[in-house]
């Protein structure tokens with residue numbers, strides 16, 4: 001019998017809880033500044049553009065483009081061995097923020113900078129769902 005290696009899981013906290021809660025319900029939210037109107041990501045305590053503290057988690061379209069990526073061929077831990085090769089992607093949302101994610105629904109060789117993507121949601125456990133991106 002082989003040992004089960006558990007995948008490292010996100011640990012939602014006060015700063016990221018709304019992001020993970022929304023993802024678990026199947027939608028993507030980003031912090032948006034109620035003073036200058038800009039979105040940002042990762043979460044900051046103050047707006048990185050105007051320093052306002054009036055931030056609000058706001059639904060975004062989930063549409064974006066592939067800004068950058070790499071293909072992982074050698075699993076960083078045994079927990080990912082069954083997934084290689086896979087794409088680690090930086091996705092630029094149409095609202096502006098960029099986030100790191102995975103590309104799914106597309107062979108790694110088909111990944112192309114600038115390709116249109118949309119958010120999808122991969123349930124990892126009963127409490128954690130990972131936002132991933134697939135071709136539009």
Ligand SMILES: [Zn+2]
Nearest residue numbers: 033036047050
């Ligand atoms: Zn602002």
